[in-house]
Amino acid sequence: MFDNESLNQIKQSRNEWEETQLKKTLAKFPERKEEFTTVSGEVVNPLYTPEDIEWLDYNKDLGYPGEYPFTRGVQPTMYRGKLWTMRMYAGFATAEESNNRYKYLLEQGQTGLSVAFDLPTQIGYDSDHPLAEGEVGKVGVAIDSLEDMETLFEGIPLDKVSTSMTINAPASVLLAMYMAVAEKQGVTPDKLRGTIQNDILKEYIARGTYIFPVEPSMRLITNIFEYCSKYVPKWNTISISGYHIREAGCTAAQEVGFTLADGIAYVESAIKAGLDVDDFAPRLSFFFNAHNDLLEEVSKYRAARRLWARIMKERFGAKKPKSMMLKFHTQTGGSTLTAQQPDNNIVRVAIQTLAAVLGGTQSLHTNSRDEALALPTEDSVRIALRTQQIVGYESGVTDTVDPLAGSYYIEAKTKEIEDKAMEYINKIDELGGAPRAIDMGYIQQQIMDAAYKYQREVETGARIVVGMNKFQVEEESPKGLLKVDPAVGNLQKHKISDLKTRRNNELVKEKLEALRSACESDENVMPHILEAVKTYATLGEICGVMREVFGEYQQSVII
Numbered sequence: 001m002f003d004n005e006s007l008n009q010i011k012q013s014r015n016e017w018e019e020t021q022l023k024k025t026l027a028k029f030p031e032r033k034e035e036f037t038t039v040s041g042e043v044v045n046p047l048y049t050p051e052d053i054e055w056l057d058y059n060k061d062l063g064y065p066g067e068y069p070f071t072r073g074v075q076p077t078m079y080r081g082k083l084w085t086m087r088m089y090a091g092f093a094t095a096e097e098s099n100n101r102y103k104y105l106l107e108q109g110q111t112g113l114s115v116a117f118d119l120p121t122q123i124g125y126d127s128d129h130p131l132a133e134g135e136v137g138k139v140g141v142a143i144d145s146l147e148d149m150e151t152l153f154e155g156i157p158l159d160k161v162s163t164s165m166t167i168n169a170p171a172s173v174l175l176a177m178y179m180a181v182a183e184k185q186g187v188t189p190d191k192l193r194g195t196i197q198n199d200i201l202k203e204y205i206a207r208g209t210y211i212f213p214v215e216p217s218m219r220l221i222t223n224i225f226e227y228c229s230k231y232v233p234k235w236n237t238i239s240i241s242g243y244h245i246r247e248a249g250c251t252a253a254q255e256v257g258f259t260l261a262d263g264i265a266y267v268e269s270a271i272k273a274g275l276d277v278d279d280f281a282p283r284l285s286f287f288f289n290a291h292n293d294l295l296e297e298v299s300k301y302r303a304a305r306r307l308w309a310r311i312m313k314e315r316f317g318a319k320k321p322k323s324m325m326l327k328f329h330t331q332t333g334g335s336t337l338t339a340q341q342p343d344n345n346i347v348r349v350a351i352q353t354l355a356a357v358l359g360g361t362q363s364l365h366t367n368s369r370d371e372a373l374a375l376p377t378e379d380s381v382r383i384a385l386r387t388q389q390i391v392g393y394e395s396g397v398t399d400t401v402d403p404l405a406g407s408y409y410i411e412a413k414t415k416e417i418e419d420k421a422m423e424y425i426n427k428i429d430e431l432g433g434a435p436r437a438i439d440m441g442y443i444q445q446q447i448m449d450a451a452y453k454y455q456r457e458v459e460t461g462a463r464i465v466v467g468m469n470k471f472q473v474e475e476e477s478p479k480g481l482l483k484v485d486p487a488v489g490n491l492q493k494h495k496i497s498d499l500k501t502r503r504n505n506e507l508v509k510e511k512l513e514a515l516r517s518a519c520e521s522d523e524n525v526m527p528h529i530l531e532a533v534k535t536y537a538t539l540g541e542i543c544g545v546m547r548e549v550f551g552e553y554q555q556s557v558i559i
Contacts, residue, residue, distance in 0.1 A: 039293040040251035048408035069309040072402040079398035085363035091116035091141035095151035116140035124543030127492030136489035163194035169211035171198040195236035206248040216550035227526035246289035249451020257424030281323035290352035299413035301359030330356035341467035374481040
């Protein structure tokens with residue numbers, strides 16, 4: 001971008017400025033801190049100039065939106081053509097109550113659905129299982145059978161809306177239920193648009209809602225890749241997630257490095273299973289966090305996009321441009337919200353929304369102000385959605401593509417994050433890949449170290465969190481929080497019991513045995529799960545068969 005003569009002139013003028021202007025100012029007015037760092041702990045220089053991006057080759061490193069290496073975005077026009085999908089993560093209590101919330105959000109201008117499932121559903125247990133006691137409907141909606149799924153999407157035409165489902169270990173079952181509901185609505189699988197999270201590696205790393213050991217879990221994922229490439233071509237088969245890794249305390253560069261390392265493992269697994277990379281890679285998607293350090297976050301998304309494009313082209317030999325595109329959903333940082341002065345969270349979420357949009361996200365969930373205290377109320381979730389709409393329609397940042405490109409700081413930070421993320425990927429490669437690095441506890445240890453460092457900064461006051469460790473006020477207990485009725489558990493138990501008296505139990509048994517045989521062979525299990533779902537076999541029954549064949553994952557203890 002710059003010739004040597006120009007750079008030498010800039011270096012000389014900067015030296016003169018430091019000796020004259022800067023030194024004089026610092027003598028009278030010292031800076032607020034000895035060292036400024038990002039949220040991730042990376043040093044921020046007082047000033048960035050062309051010297052910091054002298055390596056930058058425009059065509060090689062940036063290029064144009066919609067073209068390799070996609071640093072500036074995955075579509076040529078980005079938000080000038082269409083705003084991102086506004087997809088609020090929602091679900092609680094029963095399918096009936098969650099259905100009402102979805103309809104409310106769609107009436108308020110939401111443009112996509114995002115389903116939050118309760119913990120028993122996430123780990124493949126029905127609501128009447130002893131381990132589900134006290135958890136039914138608490139952090140998401142309880143889905144035990146196809147009947148619940150039919151209720152969840154009642155009155156919502158599945159050919160008109162895209163749906164994201166945050167489900168991992170039992171993703172194949174919930175996807176099958178969604179397809180069965182669509183079939184009852186007269187919608188064929190090729191019309192369905194949406195995403196299943198389906199990222200089991202990050203569950204072992206940071207979240208914990210796993211069921212099966214690594215090998216059968218990876219098989220289920222590649223079975224979904226194969227099945228959807230043939231029958232559900234518009235469906236994103238995985239959302240490779242850095243969100244939960246970041247929530248566990250990692251840095252921005254670690255979020256990129258560990259997420260892309262997981263992505264590499266999925267691609268390798270699918271290729272090993274005999275799939276062609278260009279058949280499944282266009283339907284891979286990603287999921288990132290949006291934290292408070294706006295400029296570091298914008299750089300993070302740009303770095304992730306460029307690095308993934310290079311990995312897919314150079315490491316895996318992908319030929320289709322869509323195989324190299326990193327498309328991603330963003331959620332604002334739940335861990336950044338404070339229980340103290342919850343209205344401050346509206347401002348935090350607005351900053352994080354800007355970060356996601358300036359970084360080129362394809363869809364976005366904005367957290368509600370009261371989420372550090374409870375599930376969001378209707379008022380809070382509406383404000384969170386309005387935050388996206390104000391940024392989208394009023395701020396002006398959507399009127400040009402990648403508006404921060406060319407900033408000396410943004411380009412230098414983008415390269416810094418890309419390089420650090422690649423160092424993590426190289427280290428994980430040395431250890432034998434992401435599954436092996438997880439088994440060894442390497443990734444978990446790196447996250448714990450970063451989380452400890454950040455927490456120490458907050459506790460010592462070196463890092464200020466407004467309203468929590470500075471600028472506190474006397475506060476009354478919050479009123480009007482959303483609480484899930486404890487009766488939901490009993491209601492779901494009754495629904496399961498009633499279903500089992502009405503369905504054809506002989507047919508259920510036959511389909512579950514067919515699934516068992518498929519699990520014991522190399523056959524793709526998806527058609528058998530779909531058949532079992534259609535007989536109203538429950539989630540717990542289907543996952544129970546797979547548990548018996550595959551076994552359960554036992555986590556390594558890391559101290």
